[in-house]
Amino acid sequence: MAKDIVNAWEDGRKLFARAAGLNPDRDRKREALVCLGEAVAEKRLRYTPPFTEFLRIQLQYIPLFFWAAQGFLVLGVFLFFWRFSGRGADFWAYLRCGSVAATWLGVLCHGMLGRHFFSGMSELEQSCYINLSQMWIIRMLLCNGMDILFLTVIGGWIAADTETPAGCVMTYLLVPFVLSDVCCLLAVNMSRSGKNRFALAALAVAMALIALCFSAVPELYDAACLWVWIAVLVTAALVFAWQIRSCYYKMIRGDIICLN
Amino acid sequence: MDERQWIRAIRRGEKQYLQDIIEKYYDDIFRFCAFWTGSREDAYDLAQETFLKFIRYVENYRSHSLKGYLLTIAMNLCRDHMTRNNRRRQYESSMEEMEEKGIAEETFAGREETPEEAALEAELSGRLMRELSRLPCEQREALLFHYLHDMKYREIARLTGVPAATVKSRVRQGMEKLRKSLKKEDFLDG
């Protein structure tokens, strides 16, 4: 068998090596090269932006209101924490503030992303070289990455100040964050008209209230309940990932781009 | 300067390297198209189209082997060409045409050899072209990539989007058929 393959290869090589003499006619080749040379001369090279440039554009055109709101929120949380850490650490105050901030971070992110749709720019943006589906994914990752980083910092703060395991605190903070992400994406998906701004604002209030209610019931934060929190977190994260994926494909198909 | 540097230079706007690439690979692409279609006339057109497409989309070029990239364009164009024309009629008529004309003078116009040698080589190429055109196009492509262009199964697999094992079996099957039909004409021995 092995010999057969070697043989075939040998034959094939020999066969094709001899056939490689099949050459184009000299004059016709020259003619073709001249013709192609003209095409090269006419060619206008297009600029391909490197990935860093792509990221820069994404950051540069994130609207000011988003940065401002995000800044206020982060600053507010830090001020609150700083005030409390001076007066002896209260785990519940920390958690309440952190949970509300976590839900608002999610709402803000989707308010920014939803603008592409609210403003009616989505169709035009989708027709560009850097199109909406790419921008949306990148901004989604950037924004959520930033938020998770921030939550990690305040989670660390709470854990250090109240001597609670950091993993627990992070779970308690990430659950409201991811849940608000899921709800916002659902809301943006259901209707992409300009009215959605109000829906998101209402959602922000509702989510904050729910977070406050939860953090008012200390029993929910018992060590025994931790596995429920983790289960909720994992489920919500999976749902969110699925939502992002389905949203992306809907965008590519054009279903949620074109308003009628 | 290697090919990657050529491409980088082209991206920077030094267009003269495009011409260098075309000159370097013209014969390879021509040969591939000639064997694929079984017609020299079509091969001139298809080679031209291949390079025009390459020029137009050079910014898009990402793969690591330039020759592989060009061959992929050529392969797709050949396939389109086949679907566009009525396959069977095209082949048979071009084969007949070639046989009538006598492949010897035409096929090897670019080589300087003694007439007997040239005739012998030409006959081989002509027969090979004819036999190849009778193979299914996947097998034909696999043979051309592997033997004519000296590519590894793995590379071919990447270009054609099928597993390497499939490429291997296509090459084997194609080669078997080829040998069988060539042997029938008592060819390999002579």
Add this chain to the structure above:
Amino acid sequence: MFELELRNVSKRYGSRRVVDGVDCVLSCGVYGLLGANGAGKTTLLRMICGILETSGGEILCEGSGIRKLGAEYRRLLGYLPQNFGYYPEFTAKKFLWYLAALKAIPKSEASSKAEELLKLVGLEEVKDKKIKTFSGGMVRRLGIAQALLGDPKILILDEPTAGLDPRERIRFRNIISALSKDRIIILSTHIVSDVEYIADRILLMKDGRILSEGGIEQMLAKMRGKVWECFVRPEETESYQAKYSVSSLRSTDDGIRLRIVSDFCPVEKAVPADPDLDDVYLYYFREDDKK
């Protein structure tokens, strides 16, 4: 030759066929896509732009599927959507810079190109004003300017003249005519006079299908003998209008002059008239009972 080929392109929403098997080959030149509202023009254009997936058929740019070409196809494109949205707090200049960035135009060129285009559409004086202060016509002109960014090989303008006043329409017509002819320009409209003077070819679209395609002269030639003029008494006009497709109606000293589009001579005294594009449009879009 640069070519865009539509092969049996269809779009279905449920059981409704919005675009129904459109076949055509577009080469360089200005195309007028004429059709009533709801004929499927916008849907067809969205598919040509690659924004909307086709339900059937394919769109090929120089032989390759546009969806497969992806970004490389999109960079050939200039598009003005029918519902042209914008970020209200952007200035006209920033808006063009933003789109130039998305269209991968190098920063060094973007600024001068934006200035040039703003001048072309007559917005240079308000380039630093926020778009929310613009009138409808100004927004539309900004839309036309952005579509021209990056010197697109395929320019698709969906209802470009909607909201433009007569003077702006003339300016628009001049802009389109001045663009060199080595590109494909598609203008969709339901107003015949928009495309009468600038389009090389007309595509007539009705109920998701292209009814007729051809040069204007060709279309007019086909109409010869189908347009009639006659004079009627004022009280008769209504009955004529009910019975025939009347393309124009003008009162003169001799009575009301009617222009009727019909395959047959509508009244004995009617004389054949020279067709114009309005008549062509009416001929294809007249109600079925008037045929």
